[in-house]
Amino acid sequence: MEIQNDRIIIRGESYEGQEDPLEIVGELLESLGATLVDQTGFFVRDKPRYEKWIISNSNILLVFDSLIEGSYIVVNSDVSQDVVQAIKKNVNYVSLEGELQYHQVMLGDLANEKNLAKRLPFNQDHLTFIQRLALIFKSYDKNVFNIFQNALSHPSEGMRITTLCAFHYIWWLELKPLIRRVVREDNNEIIRRFASDIISYYEKPEPGVFMEKEIVPHWWSKCVNYKLELLNSRNNNESSIEDLDLPPFLNL
Incomplete structure (x- = not known):
């Protein structure tokens, strides 16, 4: 079986009443030197919301999909595994x-x-x-x-x-x-x-x-x-x- 290694799916139910997990990831990416280059803003409700970050010329997308009331992170295959592991260490994700x-x-x-x-x-x-x-x-x-x-x-x-x-x-x-x-x-x-x-x-x-x-x-x-x-x-x-x-x- 081949798993979507480029998607990190947030276990949203573990964040009820807490800080938005994508905000946690955004703060983490900023601390790692990533730059926010595009966004819809997470205040948008009537369509999918996203933030696009670049780190070392590689893209990371933070997506909140309100159709499924769920968040996931799309990581390009050339993103450093150190960055991927740092994200996984800081969020409760679905394995x-x-x-x-x-x-x-x-x-x-x-x-x-x-x-x-x-x-x-x-x-x-x-x-x-x-x-x-x-x-x-x-x-x-x-x-x-x-x-x-x-x-x-x-x-x-x-x-x-x-x-x-x-x-x-x-x-x-x-x-x-x-x-x-x-x-x-x-x-x-x-x-x-x-x-x-x-x-x-x-x-x-x-x-x-x-x-x-x-x-x-x-x-x-x-x-x-x-x-x-x-x-x-x-x-x-x-x-x-x-x-x-x-x-x-x-x-x-």
């Missing part, structure tokens, strides 16, 4: 081993088709787990593929559409047959249309991940808009938003 251990039961739930046959109850933590897996893995992994495959068959529309949103972090070619199956077979027209949109992006030279290949986060906006369309189709009642994992800035 593959820790994530799989923490979510061992959940992993079994989502990897086991028999559980899905029993209509596995929706669990909000499943969404976080799916998105973190997509952020962690760089290339195809069979076990993770099986988790994605079963998540796309989950009875919850929110689980299925959130899984499709998570794919914009990875763009594995191996996912295309799964997405095409959603286009053909999903019982929700909005989800089928979203999946069709994803397939069209595979034809672009660089489908991209926000702030790594895309300059404008148009894919991020698509995820939000399709989720909102799905919400509106449910008559926008309070109980209908629980499984959609919509960002808080929408004030729904």
